[in-house]
Amino acid sequence: MSQNYQTMWKNLGLDLNAHDMLLEVLGKGYTDIYLSQSNRPTGMGYFDFVMSEVHGLRIKELLDEKAAGRKIVGSYCVFVPEEIILAANATLVGLCSGAEFATEAVEKLLPRNTCALIKSSFGFKLGKVCPYLECADMIIGENTCDGKKKSYEILNDLVARLYVMDLPQMKSPGGKAILKSEYYRLKDEMEKLTGVVIEKDRLKQSIDIVNAKRKAIHRLSILRKANPVPISGLDALLANQVFFYDNPARFTQSVNALCDELENRVKDKTGVFPESTPRILISGCPMAVPNWKLPWVIENSGGVIVGEESCVGERGTRNLTDTSGNTVDELMEAIVNRYFDIDCAVFTPNPGRLQHIMEMKEAYNADGVIHYGLQFCQPYSIESGRVEKALQAENVPVLCVETDYSQTDIAQLETRVQAFIEMLK
Ligand code: SF4
Ligand code: SF4
Incomplete structure (x- = not known):
């Protein structure tokens, strides 16, 4: 990845040495696993490029969006409705991480017997190696499993703006009502963050x-x-x-x-x-x-x-998500219905x-x-x-x-x- 991004990473507060190490591991893993496959479709060339620029060009794009006044929102779960984030003129990026990093530091904050996904997300923060995390204006957590729910209490001390959604645990009318009220609360929060009112056409x-x-x-x-x-x-x-x-x-x-x-x-x-x-x-x-x-x-x-x-x-x-609604409330209802089906x-x-x-x-x-x-x-x-x-x-x-x-x-x-x-x- 181009050395031109060093200043960008430094400005984001990344630990450049640790970050180099991560990129090396990522690059080697990608070469060994992906580029060694035979008979790949040529269309995968785009995804090879995306991966080669995952901490480069894409981050530059996000920073350009920020400079133009757009907000970046990070999330850890598919229950975070991208429709609402986009409608508020913000960009959603996934923050879940799939590699071990800074495990020793993580285990000082979280029990050793925490799942690798949560530990990895913390490791990327503590190791200062994730430019997506560092450029996010707001991070959305959610009460899904106990590991995530409790770890967000700790993450709250590590990031500038953490917002936690209370998600239902049962597929009941009461559960759906919780999801609906949480999606309206998120809509309000997004409007506060961006100053953009989510009206029908935007949604x-x-x-x-x-x-x-x-x-x-x-x-x-x-x-x-x-x-x-x-x-x-x-x-x-x-x-x-x-x-x-x-x-x-x-x-x-x-x-x-x-x-x-x-x-x-x-x-x-x-x-x-x-x-x-x-x-x-x-x-x-x-x-x-x-x-x-x-x-x-x-x-x-x-x-x-x-x-x-x-x-x-x-x-x-x-x-x-059903698009037939003609009001914000009808479209919000469609979003709730769509996400409530996630198993x-x-x-x-x-x-x-x-x-x-x-x-x-x-x-x-x-x-x-x-x-x-x-x-x-x-x-x-x-x-x-x-x-x-x-x-x-x-x-x-x-x-x-x-x-x-x-x-x-x-x-x-x-x-x-x-x-x-x-x-x-
Ligand atoms: S497995 Fe559950 S908690 Fe994890 S991303 Fe999916 S919906 Fe969210
Ligand atoms: S549901 Fe919770 S414990 Fe299971 S993989 Fe997801 S974050 Fe980890």
């Missing part, structure tokens, strides 16, 4: 922008149903990860261009792996950049990933997620499901038992794995995944 336009992103991802997902699969699971995951921080219009255009190419591949029966390759559905915790360990293991063990039942995947993107494991009970896994298994013609749980993530770890039982009852092969962001268990993961894929063959 409608923002819904269209976010729906277009999701529709492009839906197109990509549908193409993955083909056999042979025209794109690797690793590449499709990357597109789903970039969804969270790229410019929305450019992202939509780039995914659609990729899909044009994939449509031709499907017509020509050009795949990234042979037709006989076992097809795997991944289900579970979200995978943030650069958490590519398990997908890499799967696709280097003779399988191909055809879908992700995950917040960085179909759980996060599957539903569109996060923090809900109790959560039968919708089991049903969605079954639907995805059928739709993507998956031969087996690998449930991915982050160590110390209680909601998904506990729910994995129900997922396993439900799949076994339908004679669907399932493997439950629990891991973290370290590389120490790769050999063990390979052994388990290879045995599972052999069994599918």
Whole structure:
């Protein structure tokens, strides 16, 4: 990445040495995992470029937006409605992190047995290595799992402006009412932050922008149903990860261009792996950049990933927001309805997620499901038992794995995944 950005990073308060270390690890991981794949669609060149400029050009764009008076908002969860953020003339960026950093410092603030995702987010802050975090004018946290809920009390002391949403835990009328009142509270907060009143046309336009992103991802997902699969699971995951921080219009255009190419591949029966390759559905915790360990293991063990039942995947993107409303209240209602359908494991009970896994298994013609749980993530770890039982009852092969962001268990993961894929063959 260009040395021209050194001043920008310094001005953001990053620790330049630590940041160099992070970029080196990220760059090496990307080269080893992504650039070593064969037969990639040329449309992935855009995503390679995005990754090479993830702390460069994109940050410069965000800083240019700030200089022009636009606010940047960071978030850690797909329950934060991008439609409302955009309608207030702000930009939303995902802050979830997928790599270990400054673990020693993190464990002075958080218990060691906290999930890797939360620890990583803290590590990026304490290590002063995340330009997205540092350029955000406001960070939105949310009461989903206990780990996040309590850690925000500590994060509050580390960042300038943290806003926490109170999210429901049950899919009941009362739960929906909580979500609705929280989305109105967020709307007010965004209007205060930006000075922009969220009126009907702005909201409608923002819904269209976010729906277009999701529709492009839906197109990509549908193409993955083909056999042979025209794109690797690793590449499709990357597109789903970039969804969270790229410019929305450019992202939509780039995914659609990729899909044009994939449509031709499907017509020509050009795949990234042979037709006989076992097809795997991944289900579970979200995978943030650069958490590519398990997908890499799967696709280097003779399988191909055809879908992700995950917040960085179909759980996060599957539903569109209805645009037929003619008032702010009607559009807000549509947003609430759309987000209330997200089947996060923090809900109790959560039968919708089991049903969605079954639907995805059928739709993507998956031969087996690998449930991915982050160590110390209680909601998904506990729910994995129900997922396993439900799949076994339908004679669907399932493997439950629990891991973290370290590389120490790769050999063990390979052994388990290879045995599972052999069994599918
Ligand atoms: S898994 Fe739950 S808490 Fe995590 S991003 Fe998804 S909805 Fe939010
Ligand atoms: S992975 Fe699990 S424990 Fe970690 S933040 Fe998400 S829901 Fe919470």
